[in-house]
Structure formats: C-alpha cells, structure tokens
Amino acid sequence: MFMVKVKVDFVLDIGSTNTKISLYLINNTKNIVQKIFDTPKISNNNNEDFDYVKLWKIIEDQIIIFNTSGLYIIKKIIIASVGEMGVLITENGSVVGPMIAWYDKRGEKYLNSLSQSDINEVYMITGLPVHSNYSVFKIKWLYDKFIANSNIAVKWLSLPNYIAYLLTGERSMEYTLASRTMLLDIKNKQWSKFLLRKFNLPLEIMPRIIPNNSAVGIISDVMGKYLKFQDDCKVYVAGHDHMAGSVSVNLKNNELLNSTGTTEGLLSICDNVNINDNSFKRKLSNGIYIDNERYTLFASLPCAGICFESFQKLFGYSYEELVNFFITIKTEYAKLSTTTETNLFFPHLRGNGSPEKNIFAKGLYYGFTNKISSKQLLFDISAGLCLELKNLYNCFDDTGNKFDIIKVIGPAVKNEFWLQLKADILNKPVIAIDIPETVSYGAVCYFEKCNAKTERMKKYLPNEYKASFFKKLYDKYKKIYDLKVNMERQCI
Numbered sequence: 001m002f003m004v005k006v007k008v009d010f011v012l013d014i015g016s017t018n019t020k021i022s023l024y025l026i027n028n029t030k031n032i033v034q035k036i037f038d039t040p041k042i043s044n045n046n047n048e049d050f051d052y053v054k055l056w057k058i059i060e061d062q063i064i065i066f067n068t069s070g071l072y073i074i075k076k077i078i079i080a081s082v083g084e085m086g087v088l089i090t091e092n093g094s095v096v097g098p099m100i101a102w103y104d105k106r107g108e109k110y111l112n113s114l115s116q117s118d119i120n121e122v123y124m125i126t127g128l129p130v131h132s133n134y135s136v137f138k139i140k141w142l143y144d145k146f147i148a149n150s151n152i153a154v155k156w157l158s159l160p161n162y163i164a165y166l167l168t169g170e171r172s173m174e175y176t177l178a179s180r181t182m183l184l185d186i187k188n189k190q191w192s193k194f195l196l197r198k199f200n201l202p203l204e205i206m207p208r209i210i211p212n213n214s215a216v217g218i219i220s221d222v223m224g225k226y227l228k229f230q231d232d233c234k235v236y237v238a239g240h241d242h243m244a245g246s247v248s249v250n251l252k253n254n255e256l257l258n259s260t261g262t263t264e265g266l267l268s269i270c271d272n273v274n275i276n277d278n279s280f281k282r283k284l285s286n287g288i289y290i291d292n293e294r295y296t297l298f299a300s301l302p303c304a305g306i307c308f309e310s311f312q313k314l315f316g317y318s319y320e321e322l323v324n325f326f327i328t329i330k331t332e333y334a335k336l337s338t339t340t341e342t343n344l345f346f347p348h349l350r351g352n353g354s355p356e357k358n359i360f361a362k363g364l365y366y367g368f369t370n371k372i373s374s375k376q377l378l379f380d381i382s383a384g385l386c387l388e389l390k391n392l393y394n395c396f397d398d399t400g401n402k403f404d405i406i407k408v409i410g411p412a413v414k415n416e417f418w419l420q421l422k423a424d425i426l427n428k429p430v431i432a433i434d435i436p437e438t439v440s441y442g443a444v445c446y447f448e449k450c451n452a453k454t455e456r457m458k459k460y461l462p463n464e465y466k467a468s469f470f471k472k473l474y475d476k477y478k479k480i481y482d483l484k485v486n487m488e489r490q491c492i
Helices: 052-067 108-112 116-126 135-147 159-168 193-198 221-226 241-247 277-281 305-315 319-335 374-397 416-426 438-447 464-491
Strands: 006-014 018-025 031-038 041-044 047-050 072-081 086-090 154-158 172-174 208-210 234-240 255-260 264-270 285-288 295-301 344-346 364-366 405-409 430-433 457-460
Touching: 006 052, 006 159, 006 438, 018 052, 018 438, 031 052, 052 072, 052 159, 072 159, 072 241, 072 438, 086 135, 086 159, 108 135, 116 193, 135 154, 154 159, 159 172, 159 221, 159 234, 172 234, 234 241, 234 438, 241 255, 241 264, 241 438, 255 374, 264 374, 295 374, 305 319, 305 374, 319 374, 319 416, 344 374, 344 464, 364 464, 374 416, 374 464, 405 416, 416 430, 416 457, 416 464
Parallel strands: 006 072, 072 234, 172 208, 255 405, 405 430
Antiparallel strands: 006 018, 018 031, 041 047, 086 154, 255 264, 264 295, 285 295, 344 364, 430 457
C-alpha cells in the first residue's frame, strides 16, 4: 500500500522570542503541522545578537525531517521575520561579524552624529524617523568595525533574505524589509545613493530589490541534495512580520492592526506615502506594503508582553498562575460599573515608542504604597500598556485618518480582560481575531492568492462609563508623560 504525499508550503516566522515553523496544505491553506522553538540568541553584557548558526541548524533539521518523512512534498518555502536586522556577507557567502538584534543599541553613536537638518532629510527620503533600531546603524557599525580598512566586498542581507540566500544562493531583498533599512528612497522605490554616501557606505553594499510576489529563486542543486528535496521548490520572502500578519485579518484602509507580542504595534494601510509635518512630528514610520502597490504607517511600543513576563518573574508566578490572575481580574472588572482605583504605570522597560522614541527612557510607576497587592500591580500594568497604546493611537489620529475598528492579533487575543481594557481606554471597538500563527497564515494566504478566513472573531465594545473614567485618567497620564519626557531629554 502506497501513501500519497501531500503538497505543502513550508512557512517560517522568525520572531524576537520564538521561531515558528508551519506546514500548510497548498490550495486550501489548512495548517497541518506547527512547531515552535526559542529563537536562539547570544547575550554579552548589554549587547544581544541573534545566533544565526543555531537558527539555520533548526531550520535545516526540520526541512530534512519533513522531506524524509514520506508524507510531504514541499513546493514553496515562505519566510517572514522581524524587520531590521541582518548580516554582511562576502562574495563567497561568509558572514562578517554578528547578527545584531533589532533592538540592540550599538549603532547609537552614528545617530548622535546627525544634525537636525540630517534628521529631517532622512525622513523626507525614507519616511522613517531616525532611530538606532533601523538597519543602517547596524550596517554602519559592522562595516566600520570589520570591513572599512579592507578590500573585502560585502552585501547586506536582512535575516529572511539571508535564509533565502542559504537556500537558493541568490542575494536580494524585497520591498517591505528594504523600507525598514532607512536607506530606501521610498517614493522612487530604490536605494538612496545620497544616504549611502551620507553614511560613508559603498553603493554596492545593498542587494537588488525584488517585488514581494517574486520568488527569490529555486532551491540550489547543492542545498536540494543536502536537504533531501525530491522536487523543485521555490523560496519566497514575505517580509516584515507585521505586514504579513495584516493579510491574515483582511485589513482595510479604514482599520488599524494592533499586533501584540513581546512588543506591540499599530499599522495602517495607505494608498500613498505619508511624509508630512504631522507624521514626522509623531515619528510614524512609512513602509511599502506586502502587495508592493500600497504603503503603511507603523509605530510600535518596545514593551507589551515583556511587561507581563517581568511581572511573572518578579513574583515567581508560573504561566498558569498568571493566566488565573487575569481571569480573576477580568471577573472583578466586569462587575464594576466604573473604575476608581488605578495607579499610573509607564511601560518604558526598553525605552518608549512614538511620539518620543527614546531608547533611554525608563519605566515609572506612580501610586506605589506599602498596601499595593500583586493583583493591583497587574491591573495597573495592563492599564498602563493601554494608556501607552492610546498615546500611540493619537499619533495616527493626528494624521487626519479616521479608523473605525482596531483589529488585534497575537497573544492578546487570549486575554479577554486586556482586550476589554483596550476597548474602554481607546474608546473604540476592538475585534480580536484568534488565528493560530497569524504571520505565517497571512504569508501563505498572500502567496496562495486566497482570502484569509477570519471566523474566530470576538468584538469588544467600550463601556461608556469606564471610557469616561479612563479619558480623565489619560489626561493625568499625559501630564506626567510630558514631564517625564522632558526630564529624560535633559538627561541624555
């Protein structure tokens, strides 16, 4: 009796915390296999690198397992990832230096050398507010440390493009990640020669740009034999994870995507680039959308889930205990007609997000007394994250765009208390869409050219009285936020 092999897409989502590998049936996009691994990292004092050697070993081992199982034929490999990190590679494919984590601050000194005029000019070209997270500061740090005094020719490849290179031998970058480098002329969709000269980088350091819907290439003969492929397999890069995730919820132009996880972000889709005084002042990041035709506005908070993780570690709670805490708080919160006792928590554990984007900002908790319980602290952390999200939302509101609905993806969709709190504090309808591995699912829907199925949705409407209370609380939060921001600016 012969077993019929099924044709599948192998989808890779490389996140800050976890790497997810999924198999989807071709044509109906049904997820049939899912594996989650810790994303390997290397920490050294305050520096953090992604361990690309261990990461590649995880990926190749899983491909070999699937290819030798006798169950599957992998027809496509699709890769999505966090945005701004990558490697410099030589002509023979050797990696020079580490793969610096996107949130690592080693390139900060180059940012400090820019004048206000430079900062304005960078935004007008790239649509990005100057920040050390973007690829150019990592490229510059690596180039100066390892390459500048040599004759070695190197290319920059973002993380997913590096994985694609290992599989195909092709060096390229698609538009969504190119627009996160801070070296792309976003209006003309080409590398900015002016900015490359500005940072004293060779023009040839950046790879060719390809549309998202184009395959990077076919698995190379050498890699095909090594990874036990029985058939041709095309490799695609879906690009920036938030953009791939938006496909999974059929995001419309009048909707905001609230992508949650270790960090938290807001993303909107636009027909045109939004480079103007308002977007510059609010430090909103422009990007090229996954369809290559539209654009995005994006802003993020460096902390979301990490605040809950820190709370959990502080008190030594297990994950199950944390979940039970949230269930208790949810029940108590639902019984209240309004809210009266809330302290102010500023979740700046890794700096703050737009409109300030100061990597040196510190967390603050106002209202701490000797009677604070762990339950009250967890409530305050949750409220603080939502107040910070409202601050971020106001950045989008100030652009003149009106958003009817906020769609939430990621771990937050499992936390009903947090979702209701979002609706009450933002005073907006919030739709939680519970799709397993939204980034992977969105990527496969895009490349299989099918509409995402979003049956598992739950809508949370703001409570009028609680929304009124939180509006007043936000006014207090904003006053302290502004004082804190001014103080931290003076301390830099």
